[in-house]
Amino acid sequence: MPFKALKLSDLVLRGVQAAGYTDPTPIQLRAIPVVLGGGDLIASAQTGTGKTAAFALPVLTRLGAHGRTRVLVLEPTRELAAQVETAFRDFARFTDLRTVAIFGGVGYGHQRNELRQGVDIIVATPGRLMDYLQEGTISLRDISILILDEVDRMLDMGFLPAVKDIIGRCPRDRQTLFFSATVPPEIAAVAAFALRNPARVEIGVARSVTASVNHALYPVATEQKFDLLEALLAKTDFDSVLVFSRTKHGADKIARRLKTANHSVAVLHANRSQNQRIEALAGFKSGKYEVMVATDIAARGIDVAGVSHVINYDVPEKPEDYVHRIGRTGRAQAVGDAFTLVTPENADDIRDIQRFIGAKIPELQLAGFPYKPLGAPRPPVPRQGQRPQGGQRHGGGQAGGGGGGNWSRFRGRR
Ligand code: AMP
Numbered sequence: 001m002p003f004k005a006l007k008l009s010d011l012v013l014r015g016v017q018a019a020g021y022t023d024p025t026p027i028q029l030r031a032i033p034v035v036l037g038g039g040d041l042i043a044s045a046q047t048g049t050g051k052t053a054a055f056a057l058p059v060l061t062r063l064g065a066h067g068r069t070r071v072l073v074l075e076p077t078r079e080l081a082a083q084v085e086t087a088f089r090d091f092a093r094f095t096d097l098r099t100v101a102i103f104g105g106v107g108y109g110h111q112r113n114e115l116r117q118g119v120d121i122i123v124a125t126p127g128r129l130m131d132y133l134q135e136g137t138i139s140l141r142d143i144s145i146l147i148l149d150e151v152d153r154m155l156d157m158g159f160l161p162a163v164k165d166i167i168g169r170c171p172r173d174r175q176t177l178f179f180s181a182t183v184p185p186e187i188a189a190v191a192a193f194a195l196r197n198p199a200r201v202e203i204g205v206a207r208s209v210t211a212s213v214n215h216a217l218y219p220v221a222t223e224q225k226f227d228l229l230e231a232l233l234a235k236t237d238f239d240s241v242l243v244f245s246r247t248k249h250g251a252d253k254i255a256r257r258l259k260t261a262n263h264s265v266a267v268l269h270a271n272r273s274q275n276q277r278i279e280a281l282a283g284f285k286s287g288k289y290e291v292m293v294a295t296d297i298a299a300r301g302i303d304v305a306g307v308s309h310v311i312n313y314d315v316p317e318k319p320e321d322y323v324h325r326i327g328r329t330g331r332a333q334a335v336g337d338a339f340t341l342v343t344p345e346n347a348d349d350i351r352d353i354q355r356f357i358g359a360k361i362p363e364l365q366l367a368g369f370p371y372k373p374l375g376a377p378r379p380p381v382p383r384q385g386q387r388p389q390g391g392q393r394h395g396g397g398q399a400g401g402g403g404g405g406n407w408s409r410f411r412g413r414r
Contacts, residue, residue: 001023001024001029002022002023002024003016003017003021003022003023003024006024006028006029006032006033006036006057007033007036007061008032008036008057008058008061009060009061009064011094011095012057012060012061012091012092012094012095014094015057015060015090015091015092015093015094015095016053016057016091018090018093018094019053019090019091021053024050025049025050025053025054026049026203027043027045027049027050027051027054027201027203028050028053028054028057030043030201030203031043031051031054031055031058031201032054032057032058033058034199034201035054035055035058035059035062035175035177036058036061036062038062038175039175039197039198039199040175040176040177040195040196040197040198040199041176041177041178041195041198041199041200041201042178042180042183042191042195042198042199042200042201043177043178043179043180043200043201043202043203044179044180044181044182044183044200044201044202044203045179045181045201045202045203046181046203046323046324046327047150047181047300047303047324047327048303048327049203051149051179052083052084052087052149052303053087053091054179055073055147055149055177055179056084056087056088056091057091059071059121059145059147060088060091060092060095060097062145063097063120063121065095065096065097066095066096066097066098066118066120067120068118068120068142069118069119069120069121069122069138069139069140069142069143070120070121070142070143070144070145071120071121071122071143071144071145071146071147072121072122072124072129072140072143072145072146072147072166072170073085073088073121073122073123073124073147073149074124074125074126074129074146074147074148074149074154074163074166075103075123075124075125075149075150075154076125076149076150076153076154076156076157076159076297076300077125077153077297077300078103078104078105078125078274078277079268079277079281079300079302080149080150080300080302081101081102081103081123081124081125082101082103082278083302083303084101084123084149085099085100085101085121085123086101088121088123092121097120097121098114098117098118098119098120098121099119099120099121099122099123100114100115100119100121100122100123101123101124102122102123102124102125102128102129102132102138103124103125103127103128103274104125104127104128104131104274105273105274105277106274106275111128111132112137115132115137115138122138126154126159126162126163126166127159127162129162129166130162130165130166133166133169140166140169140170140171141171142171143170143171143174144171144173144174144175145174145175145176145177146167146170146174146175146176146177146194147176147177147179148163148176148177148178148179148180148194149179150179150180150181150300151178151179151180151187151190152180152181152182152183152184152187152320153297153300153324155186155187155190157297160186160190163190164190167193167194176194176195176196176198178191178194178195178198181320181323181324181327182320214337214338215326215337215338215339215340215361215362216337216338216339216340216361216362216363216364217339217340217342217350217361217362217363217364218232218339218340218341218342218363218364218365218366219342219343219363219365219374220341220342220343220371220374221343221371221372221373221374221375222343222344222345222375223372224371224372225313225341225343226254226257227369228341228366228369229243229254229258229311229313229341230258230261231366231368231369232311232339232366233258233263233291233311235366236309236337238290238308238309239290239307239308240284240287240289240290240291240292240304240307240308240309241290241291241292241307241308241309241310241311242291242292242294242304242307242309242310242311242325243258243291243292243293243294243310243311243313244293244294244295244296244310244311244312244313244314244316244325245269245293245294245295245313245314246295246296246314246315246316246317247295247314248269248270248271248295250313250314251267251268251269251293251294251295252267252269254293254313255267255293258291258293263290263291264288264289264290264291265289265290265291265292265293266279266280266281266283266284266288266289266291266292266293267280267292267293267294268280268281268284268292268293268294268295269294269295269297270295270297280292281302281304284304285304292304293313296316296317296321296324296325300324308337309337309338309339310325310326310337310338310339311338311339311340311341312325312338312339312340312341313341314341315340315341315342315346315349315350315353316349316353317349319349319352319353319355319356319357320356322340322353322356322357323356323357325338326338340361342363343374344374344375
């Protein structure tokens with residue numbers, strides 16, 4: 001079915017055409033009619049499925065012409081707020097509708113100016129929005145459509161009190177849309193008070209890893225992790241690589257070492273200033289940086305066309321973060337590769353991830369890499385505030401279940 005059959009307005013259809021989309025994705029096919037019909041919706045779909053357009057296109061159609069602030073979209077991170085606002089603006093380019101992105105880490109001046117001129121759509125992170133609400137710069141009294149995007153991450157990040165407060169400030173008589181990769185009970189509970197008779201749209205299995213991603217585990221001794229990362233980068237023909245670190249400090253350290261090894265590297269984590277974050281993302285998107293090292297929160301949901309490889313330098317702490325990280329590659333039909341470096345300490349995490357995604361991830365070895373014995377797992381070093389670990393973890397066995405197997409994806413770099 002083409003977009004034309006979806007009853008979007010002509011001006012919005014022109015925006016779709018200008019974006020280069022020809023056919024709707026499955027989430028768009030199923031969500032757009034519900035949103036156009038004015039009903040509430042809970043959609044579970046991963047990032048990369050086209051969910052932004054699934055809500056932006058029908059919402060723009062419903063708004064018609066420029067007027068008061070009628071749409072509020074909440075996003076968990078600054079990057080997502082910026083990205084989703086850009087999508088709205090692009091799709092709305094043939095309309096007179098006005099949008100603004102509201103997020104922290106930058107000055108208030110520009111945002112206040114935009115607000116003063118009158119906007120139809122606000123895309124915001126909860127923290128900065130609350131600032132404006134408390135000082136009275138923004139009122140939500142005319143909101144007729146409220147969209148909560150990446151709800152699971154928003155709650156993970158501790159935004160629940162702010163989200164509840166914001167929902168409470170919107171008129172009761174409104175349309176509410178929830179988008180979340182997973183819908184655990186906490187989210188169902190928020191949905192129960194925020195939505196009325198929502199339609200449910202589920203695309204694929206909420207826990208599945210994008211089908212267009214090839215993924216593999218690379219067991220390695222802890223002290224060889226960085227060497228293996230470098231060797232993987234040297235042997236892989238990549239366009240752009242996103243490297244994930246568990247910590248901000250770790251991300252800085254990896255980036256420093258990669259720069260020393262002559263890679264052009266951007267870093268994205270919450271301790272970077274907003275300008276640094278914007279520059280890192282823009283440079284990575286434009287190809288100025290071939291590698292971006294990021295932590296989970298900073299990278300959640302970001303859409304960078306052409307990320308060919310994701311490398312988990314550190315195994316993610318939560319199984320669902322594996323799915324989100326891997327979702328950065330293989331977006332919208334592209335095929336991407338995802339590699340995870342695994343040390344003996346990670347055996348339990350890997351088991352949890354495989355259970356979560358319901359699949360075994362093949363183990364591979366990099367041909368020609370001077371592997372040292374993996375050794376016994378190191379005893380965990382308790383961090384402040386960390387919950388106690390139950391006993392010693394067991395090693396993941398010897399590397400190379402697929403020993404030197406599927407190397408077709410590795411081509412010597414030019
Ligand atoms: P999202 O899940 O909204 O972050 O979208 C993921 C990527 O898919 C973005 O780069 C979109 O521009 C792209 N995309 C969304 N819908 C379509 C479509 N119907 N056809 C082609 N690309 C799309």
